[in-house]
Amino acid sequence: xxxxxxxxxxxxxxxxxxxxxxxxxxxxxxxxxxxxxxxxxxxxxxxxxxxxxxxxxxxxxxxxxxxxxxxxxxxxxxxxxxxxxxxxxxxxxxxxxxxxxxxxxxxxxxxxxxxxxxxxxxxxxxxxxxxxxxxxxxxxxxxxxxxxxxxxxxxxxxxxxxxxxxxxxxxxxxxxxxxxxxxxxxxxxxxxxxxxxxxxxxxxxxxxxxxxxxxxxxxxxxxxxxxxxxxxxxxxxxxxxxxxxxxxxxxxxxxxxxxxxxxxxxxxxxxxxxxxxxxxxxxxxxxxxxxxxxxx
Amino acid sequence: xxxxxxxxxxxxxxxxxxxxxxxxxxxxxxxxxxxxxxxxxxxxxxxxxxxxxxxxxxxxxxxxxxxxxxxxxxxxxxxxxxxxxxxxxxxxxxxxxxxxxxxxxxxxxxxxxxxxxxxxxxxxxxxxxxxxxxxxxxxxxxxxxxxxxxxxxxxxxxxxxxxxxxxxxxxxxxxxxxxxxxxxxxxxxxxxxxxxxxxxxxxxxxxxxxxxxxxxxxxxxxxxxxxxxxxxxxxxxxxxxxxxxxxxxxxxxxxxxxxxxxxxxxxxxxxxxxxxxxxxxxxxxxxxxxxxxxxx
Numbered sequence: 001x002x003x004x005x006x007x008x009x010x011x012x013x014x015x016x017x018x019x020x021x022x023x024x025x026x027x028x029x030x031x032x033x034x035x036x037x038x039x040x041x042x043x044x045x046x047x048x049x050x051x052x053x054x055x056x057x058x059x060x061x062x063x064x065x066x067x068x069x070x071x072x073x074x075x076x077x078x079x080x081x082x083x084x085x086x087x088x089x090x091x092x093x094x095x096x097x098x099x100x101x102x103x104x105x106x107x108x109x110x111x112x113x114x115x116x117x118x119x120x121x122x123x124x125x126x127x128x129x130x131x132x133x134x135x136x137x138x139x140x141x142x143x144x145x146x147x148x149x150x151x152x153x154x155x156x157x158x159x160x161x162x163x164x165x166x167x168x169x170x171x172x173x174x175x176x177x178x179x180x181x182x183x184x185x186x187x188x189x190x191x192x193x194x195x196x197x198x199x200x201x202x203x204x205x206x207x208x209x210x211x212x213x214x215x216x217x218x219x220x221x222x223x224x225x226x227x228x229x230x231x232x233x234x235x236x237x238x239x240x241x242x243x244x245x246x247x248x249x250x251x252x253x254x255x256x257x258x259x260x261x262x263x264x265x266x267x268x269x270x271x272x273x274x275x276x277x278x279x280x281x282x283x284x285x286x287x288x289x290x291x292x293x294x295x296x
Numbered sequence: 297x298x299x300x301x302x303x304x305x306x307x308x309x310x311x312x313x314x315x316x317x318x319x320x321x322x323x324x325x326x327x328x329x330x331x332x333x334x335x336x337x338x339x340x341x342x343x344x345x346x347x348x349x350x351x352x353x354x355x356x357x358x359x360x361x362x363x364x365x366x367x368x369x370x371x372x373x374x375x376x377x378x379x380x381x382x383x384x385x386x387x388x389x390x391x392x393x394x395x396x397x398x399x400x401x402x403x404x405x406x407x408x409x410x411x412x413x414x415x416x417x418x419x420x421x422x423x424x425x426x427x428x429x430x431x432x433x434x435x436x437x438x439x440x441x442x443x444x445x446x447x448x449x450x451x452x453x454x455x456x457x458x459x460x461x462x463x464x465x466x467x468x469x470x471x472x473x474x475x476x477x478x479x480x481x482x483x484x485x486x487x488x489x490x491x492x493x494x495x496x497x498x499x500x501x502x503x504x505x506x507x508x509x510x511x512x513x514x515x516x517x518x519x520x521x522x523x524x525x526x527x528x529x530x531x532x533x534x535x536x537x538x539x540x541x542x543x544x545x546x547x548x549x550x551x552x553x554x555x556x557x558x559x560x561x562x563x564x565x566x567x568x569x570x571x572x573x574x575x576x577x578x579x580x581x582x583x584x585x586x587x588x589x590x591x592x
Contacts, residue, residue: 030453031456031460032448032452032453083407083411086407088402088407089404089407108382108385111382111384111407112452112455112456115375115379115410115414116447116448116452118411118414118415119414119443119446119448120447120448122439123439123440123444123447126437126439127440136433136436140432140435143418143421144419144423147418147419147422148419151412152329152412152415156415157326157328159408160327160405160408163404
């Protein structure tokens with residue numbers, strides 16, 4: 001039996017160790033660097049990098065090949081959290097169990113730390129040693145995929161829609177579009193980049209894209225459920241905030257029971273997409289289940 | 297005689313036409329895209345892209361080769377202005393003769409439009425057609441140079457120092473470090489990328505680096521002088537703001553006359569760096585002079 005907990009723990013240690021080397025030392029007197037490290041090394045779930053490494057592994061690649069990109073994805077995710085938490089956006093004070101970046105430092109530093117993490121994510125990919133010229137073209141492709149998913153047609157557009165939807169009753173389809181952009185796009189790209197760097201063929205890439213689309217949405221449904229039912233201490237962030245802000249969520253649109261069933265169906269479909277993969281895809285299979293069973 | 301005005305006008309038309317194609321149509325109903333276009337196509341001086349194209353030309357390259365990177369540099373410059381203008385930073389209401397992005401739209405949209413322009417800058421470089429594999433490695437090198445110059449060891453660090461220095465009397469050396477990071481790094485990279493894409497050899501690249509360092513600093517000294525002496529209507533932004541914010545500037549540290557002489561000396565040194573270049577470097581020579589003679 002595949003031990004997901006041990007797997008995630010081990011991968012997270014590797015990811016955190018890599019992230020740690022990508023910035024100057026923790027004792028840096030540099031406020032900007034301290035703010036970047038504060039948010040980046042606050043110990044999140046590392047879902048995106050874990051997915052990237054697991055997708056690389058699923059097609060027979062050595063996960064180390066995808067480590068740089070996995071770290072870049074976590075930097076982009078962290079920058080988006082720092083900016084989303086700002087007073088002009090979600091105005092959140094608690095994240096990953098600690099004060100948000102603009103509370104621990106100040107607003108200007110938080111904006112700049114986010115900018116700097118986004119910029120660094122592209123720098124580290126462009127700096128990854130390409131062992132041959134074919135690899136250079138592949139790294140460019142990875143940058144293209146990530147920038148598109150994180151940009152104005154992807155994650156950033158999703159955040160715009162999220163802000164605009166406060167107090168508005170969304171239909172289930174609109175809610176799905178918003179989440180597909182806000183969290184789905186980067187999750188899908190994490191899997192796509194891992195597959196690409198692991199040497200996936202076209203058919204494998206399509207199956208993994210399908211897997212990623214399903215779990216990306218399941219992740220968000222589970223997040224909405226946790227915002228209603230979760231324990232804020234365990235989660236390290238406030239709960240009940242969606243309802244306070246009159247945000248449309250899966251529980252508010254579909255009801256709690258139907259949301260649970262929807263998440264379950266999405267996970268089943270994601271597992272079907274992996275049917276023709278061998279046991280190297282077991283981490284991806286376990287992550288799908290974990291995504292809706294997690295308590296934070 | 298080389299006609300700089302006509303040259304800059306022509307290059308700006310080409311740059312603006314290129315930028316225009318890199319985003320969805322102006323009549324887009326998409327607020328995020330409208331905010332990005334609003335700031336990007338507000339008609340700045342386009343110093344960085346013009347320098348990039350002129351550096352490419354100076355070493356015998358066709359300037360079209362550097363157009364994508366020139367546009368990416370302008371996107372990064374624009375994003376940095378949008379974020380610098382935010383209430384949590386410089387809190388400016390006027391830029392390029394128009395309301396700043398967060399005034400014309402709102403703060404959340406301005407933060408996200410800046411994020412989106414930064415992300416798009418890397419996307420367009422990674423999407424530029426590499427005709428062969430050597431080109432792919434070169435585009436990666438360009439991304440690396442730009443990300444480093446724009447990141448936490450470059451432009452963003454400069455903005456941190458700028459904010460921290462309000463109300464603090466800086467020595468001339470500290471002022472130079474701050475400006476070298478805040479504006480110099482991206483200007484130097486504009487020239488370096490143009491030279492690289494134009495096929496410069498190592499010696500030419502070193503000379504052009506030296507040229508760029510001198511004019512990068514001269515640009516800032518001239519900016520400080522304009523903040524004291526400039527005409528706000530002509531400049532399209534407020535003047536006298538440095539003194540109001542108790543910022544150290546070249547005029548406040550060296551005095552007005554010595555600042556003018558310093559800028560003049562820097563331009564002379566930048567021209568010396570170009571001594572062994574032929575007439576293809578005339579645009580770079582004229583730009584050096586323009587930088588300290590401009591009225592906005």
